[in-house]
Amino acid sequence: MSATTFEAAELLARHAHTVRHVRRGWMITVGGLLAVLVYLTYAWTAFDISGLIANAEPERAVLLGTDAVAHKVHITKGLRRQGDFEVAIEGERTATYGQQPDRPYPAWVRADPEGRHVDIDLGGGYRATIDGDVTTLTVPDYGTIRVWIEGGEVLADLPEGPVPDWIRHARHPTSDLLIKFDARPTIGRRVQVTRSKIEVHRYFLGWENFFFPFRSPLHGMSPAALAALVTVEPRLDPALPNWQLILKTFWDNPEWQHGVIAVALFETILMAVLGTFTAALVGLPLAFLAARTFNKIGPIRFFLRRLFDFLRGIDMLIWSLIFIRAFGLGPLTGALAIAFTDTGTLGKLFSEALENIDRKQEEGVQSTGANFFQRTRFGVIPQILPVFVSQGLYYLESNTRSATVIGALGAGGIGLVLVETMRTSRDWENTLYIIILTVMVVMTMDALSSWLRRRLIQGASGAP
Amino acid sequence: MVDPHLHQTVVALERRRRLYSALTIVVVALILVSGYAQAESMNSGGFIQGLRKFFDYPQDIVAAAWDRGGEFFVIVWEFIPALIDTLNIAATATLLGGALAVVLAFLSTRNLDVWPPLIPVVRRSMDIMRTFPELILALFLIFVLGASSVPAMIAVAVHTVGALGKLFSEVNENVSRQPIEGLEAAGANWMQRMRFAVLPQVLPNYTSYFLLRFEINVRASAILGFVGAGGLGAELRRSIGWGSGHETAALLLLLFVSIMIIDQTSAYLRRALAGDGALPWQRLKGAAA
Numbered sequence: 246m247s248a249t250t251f252e253a254a255e256l257l258a259r260h261a262h263t264v265r266h267v268r269r270g271w272m273i274t275v276g277g278l279l280a281v282l283v284y285l286t287y288a289w290t291a292f293d294i295s296g297l298i299a300n301a302e303p304e305r306a307v308l309l310g311t312d313a314v315a316h317k318v319h320i321t322k323g324l325r326r327q328g329d330f331e332v333a334i335e336g337e338r339t340a341t342y343g344q345q346p347d348r349p350y351p352a353w354v355r356a357d358p359e360g361r362h363v364d365i366d367l368g369g370g371y372r373a374t375i376d377g378d379v380t381t382l383t384v385p386d387y388g389t390i391r392v393w394i395e396g397g398e399v400l401a402d403l404p405e406g407p408v409p410d411w412i413r414h415a416r417h418p419t420s421d422l423l424i425k426f427d428a429r430p431t432i433g434r435r436v437q438v439t440r441s442k443i444e445v446h447r448y449f450l451g452w453e454n455f456f457f458p459f460r461s462p463l464h465g466m467s468p469a470a471l472a473a474l475v476t477v478e479p480r481l482d483p484a485l486p487n488w489q490l491i492l493k494t495f496w497d498n499p500e501w502q503h504g505v506i507a508v509a510l511f512e513t514i515l516m517a518v519l520g521t522f523t524a525a526l527v528g529l530p531l532a533f534l535a536a537r538t539f540n541k542i543g544p545i546r547f548f549l550r551r552l553f554d555f556l557r558g559i560d561m562l563i564w565s566l567i568f569i570r571a572f573g574l575g576p577l578t579g580a581l582a583i584a585f586t587d588t589g590t591l592g593k594l595f596s597e598a599l600e601n602i603d604r605k606q607e608e609g610v611q612s613t614g615a616n617f618f619q620r621t622r623f624g625v626i627p628q629i630l631p632v633f634v635s636q637g638l639y640y641l642e643s644n645t646r647s648a649t650v651i652g653a654l655g656a657g658g659i660g661l662v663l664v665e666t667m668r669t670s671r672d673w674e675n676t677l678y679i680i681i682l683t684v685m686v687v688m689t690m691d692a693l694s695s696w697l698r699r700r701l702i703q704g705a706s707g708a709p
Numbered sequence: 710m711v712d713p714h715l716h717q718t719v720v721a722l723e724r725r726r727r728l729y730s731a732l733t734i735v736v737v738a739l740i741l742v743s744g745y746a747q748a749e750s751m752n753s754g755g756f757i758q759g760l761r762k763f764f765d766y767p768q769d770i771v772a773a774a775w776d777r778g779g780e781f782f783v784i785v786w787e788f789i790p791a792l793i794d795t796l797n798i799a800a801t802a803t804l805l806g807g808a809l810a811v812v813l814a815f816l817s818t819r820n821l822d823v824w825p826p827l828i829p830v831v832r833r834s835m836d837i838m839r840t841f842p843e844l845i846l847a848l849f850l851i852f853v854l855g856a857s858s859v860p861a862m863i864a865v866a867v868h869t870v871g872a873l874g875k876l877f878s879e880v881n882e883n884v885s886r887q888p889i890e891g892l893e894a895a896g897a898n899w900m901q902r903m904r905f906a907v908l909p910q911v912l913p914n915y916t917s918y919f920l921l922r923f924e925i926n927v928r929a930s931a932i933l934g935f936v937g938a939g940g941l942g943a944e945l946r947r948s949i950g951w952g953s954g955h956e957t958a959a960l961l962l963l964l965f966v967s968i969m970i971i972d973q974t975s976a977y978l979r980r981a982l983a984g985d986g987a988l989p990w991q992r993l994k995g996a997a998a
Contacts, residue, residue, distance in 0.1 A: 281804060288801045291794075292859050306853045512751060519744045522737060558969045562932045562942070563961055566949065570766035573754030580748055642840075650844045653936050660844060664936065667848050680845050691840045 311432050313677035316453035318351065320445040322360045324378055324394070330360025335672060339499060340459035348459075353447075365445055367434045373445050380443050384430045392438045398423045399438050452674050454500055461494050500672075506662060506679060510686055512576040513658035516648040517641060517690070519576070520583025525637040528588045532595030533621075539599060549592070556589030565651045579656040583644050591636060598632040599625070634701050638694040645690040649683060659683050770961070773954025784959045788944060792963050795940035798862045798930035803923045806869025810835075811915070813870065814877030815903060821881060822889070822899060832878075839871025847933050858939030865929050873922055880914045881907065917982050920975040927971055931964055 257264055289295075319336035323329030332350050334340040343350045343358060350356060356363040363375040370385040380392045388404030390412075400423060401414060408414075415425040429435040433448035457463040462481055463471070474481070475488045482490050496504040533539045535549035564582040572578045607624030615623065652660025659679065666676045749756050774781050816823055817831035843864040850860030888906035897905065934942020941964055948956035 285801065285804065288797055291797050292801070292857070292862065294859070297854055297857060297859055301854050303853065309849075309852065512748075515744055515748055515751075518740065519748060522741055522744075526737075526741075554969065554972065558965055558972060560928050560931070560964065560968055562928070562935060562945075563964065566945075567763070567766050568759075571754070571762045572752055572756065572759035575748065575752030575754075577745070577748040577752040577756065577759075580745075646840070646842050646844075649842050650932055650936070653844055654932070663845065664848065667852065683842060683845065684840075687842055688840050691836075 309673050311448065312673040315448045315450050316674060317446045317448045320354060320363065320365055322375055322443045324441055324443065328359040334453050334459060340454065367447050371430065371434050373436055375443055380436060380438055382428055382436050390428060392426050394440060397440060399426045399440060401426050457494050458498050458500065463491060463494055501675065501678065506682060509659040509662045510682060513648045513652055513660065514645065514686065515576040516579030516583060516651065516658060517644040519580035521587060521637060521641045521644050523584035524587035524591050525633065528591035529595055529633065531592045532599055535592065535596040536599035553589040553593045556585055561586045561647060561651060565654050565656055569655050574655065574657045576658060579648055579651045579658060582651055582656065583647060587640055591640065594636055595633065598629055602628045631702050635698050638698045642691045642694040645687050770954040770958040774958035777955050781955060781959065784956060785963060788959055788963055791941045791944045792967060794858055795930045795934060796927065798858050798865065798940055799923060799926040802862050802865035802869055803919065803926050806866040807873055807919050809870045810873035810877055813874045814881055817878045818881035820886060821907065835871045835874040838867050839875060843868050843929065843933060844936060847936060851937055856937050861930055861933040861939060864933060865926050869922055869926060873918060876918045877915060880911045884910045913982050917979045920978055924971050924975045927968060
């Protein structure tokens with residue numbers, strides 16, 4: 246019965262079928278892996294990965310990273326008109342220094358209001374000066390660069406030696422004149438000279454004017470000063486109490502647009518919640534009609550099954566496009582697109598769950614003389630409820646992410662705001678701010694839905 | 710016969726439960742009613758006018774397609790490369806994401822003899838990959854890598870790692886420990902135990918989730934393409950922007966048909982996987998496992 250000695254060869258010979266079986270399985274595994282490898286090689290060429298790597302601009306990621314956590318002060322001198330000189334945060338007209346008596350030039354900029362002689366301390370030994378249309382930039386360990394304008398060209402005088410790669414001296418594509426000089430010795434210091442203007446940038450870490458706009462009387466106030474303003478100080482604006490003024494100034498901040506972004510986030514959440522709830526509540530009764538166990542009329546079941554497939558097959562992308570045309574921009578559009586797609590998905594899921602329930606409970610309720618509604622209420626609903634709740638909540642989380650994408654297609658909400666700020670790519674700190682808020686909202690929805698799911702499902706199964 | 714005190718408690722419990730149910734229904738109804746009212750007021754177009762215009766757009770593009778007659782199918786044929794591009798995005802993302810998900814799922818399951826401190830770290834990182842909005846990742850990568858299909862592929866792949874990793878690790882939690890212990894007694898190392906004791910148990914479920922994810926990823930790739938990264942979505946964006954209805958109709962038809970085919974095929978395969986092994990390739994797969 247049992248072999249006392251272990252003879253591998255004999256054993257294998259006796260079970261030739263098993264050996265063949267195992268070998269065949271092994272070959273299938275290897276073959277499958279090879280097929281995947283071949284496919285990925287094809288994908289490499291189809292996606293043109295080599296070309297992509299060659300053309301990728303990783304420095305854009307660095308730039309984006311720097312710009313997202315820093316702000317810069319522009320010192321701009323226009324050469325077309327006399328006295329066209331400005332020192333401003335991010336070059337914004339609303340955030341210029343030297344225009345109001347309580348907002349003088351920063352200490353590191355020494356200049357007359359006309360900008361005839363400007364002396365800029367860029368920190369760390371870097372220094373830039375502007376005299377008329379002559380710009381100099383002093384770089385430690387390199388020397389002084391002199392840039393001036395002559396005969397319609399931007400000319401530069403560099404120290405001896407090879408030209409470093411942070412200097413770009415560009416010619417006009419057709420006339421071959423030197424028209425632009427750009428020096429960026431470090432990521433936080435930059436000098437640009439064209440034939441019409443001289444611009445010096447200096448970067449500072451942090452988000453500027455995050456709470457209050459530059460011109461507002463609240464700008465730069467400490468939390469303690471704000472607290473005093475709320476509690477004891479007289480009104481700054483006779484029309485509004487101070488706490489309302491503070492909130493209003495923050496909410497309407499033109500650069501950061503806290504108000505606009507909050508409304509957009511609300512719209513996105515609204516889309517997800519309304520869409521999912523509608524889909525779940527419409528999907529459930531339809532699922533009863535589509536389940537073999539509850540509906541004996543075949544054609545209706547068949548029709549509903551195809552309807553679910555159709556709603557899912559059309560896909561959220563196409564539904565969004567149709568609804569955007571019909572209903573315009575806004576949360577209603579997104580909510581309906583989600584509701585239509587997911588009525589198909591959830592209806593299908595629920596009807597499958599209904600076909601798999603245990604009929605004994607329903608029969609037990611029926612034996613007590615219960616009618617159809619009582620049977621359903623006490624024999625079926627308790628079984629389907631966990632599936633209903635958990636799938637509904639799962640889709641709520643997933644739809645919050647979908648709602649950001651639908652928004653970007655044009656339905657509105659945070660997705661659209663994000664795409665627009667990214668397209669203009671003017672201020673990456675605003676983009677980062679929106680990204681952080683969006684990720685926070687999505688993750689909160691995820692945490693909330695899994696918490697609720699745990700609570701409700703455990704409560705349901707733990708109840709007597 | 711009935712303990713009156715117990716009876717009272719049960720009645721009180723029942724009453725409270727009913728109250729909770731009623732409250733839930735009221736809250737849901739309130740959210741729906743006030744939500745739709747709010748949504749309608751925030752929408753640029755109203756609900757009633759919209760309802761009347763609902764069929765306008767489908768009608769327009771169908772009419773535009775009809776006008777082309779037989780040429781329409783030539784246009785459909787011309788968009789096949791875009792469809793292949795979208796399918797490539799989805800397939801590559803599912804393969805790469807799925808492969809990484811298998812590894813991470815094994816590293817994040819408690820009963821598979823993994824170094825314990827690793828488990829919460831891997832789980833957290835999968836959560837982050839799953840919840841991070843694909844849109845943001847895709848837009849960022851488009852900015853760095855330029856507009857092509859790859860940003861969408863990476864974005865979908867990252868989400869796939871998180872989503873599949875979570876499902877796979879739930880499957881892993883339910884495996885039987887006995888084969889693992891048997892192999893361990895025979896002196897198998899961790900890799901061998903995973904390969905010969907765990908993988909055969911989990912492979913059918915893995916395949917099922919994998920197919921479902923591919924189906925989801927085809928949709929996601931199409932939608933991300935619209936935001937600016939290749940495939941059907943990018944073509945759709947262009948045709949809508951230029952207002953060429955017949956092209957839009959052709960693209961929507963392609964998308965709908967391919968999603969339907971993939972949907973039905975994957976449902977059939979998944980049913981077969983869960984079934985009794987009636988398919989020929991399934992018997993082979995049983996041998997492979």
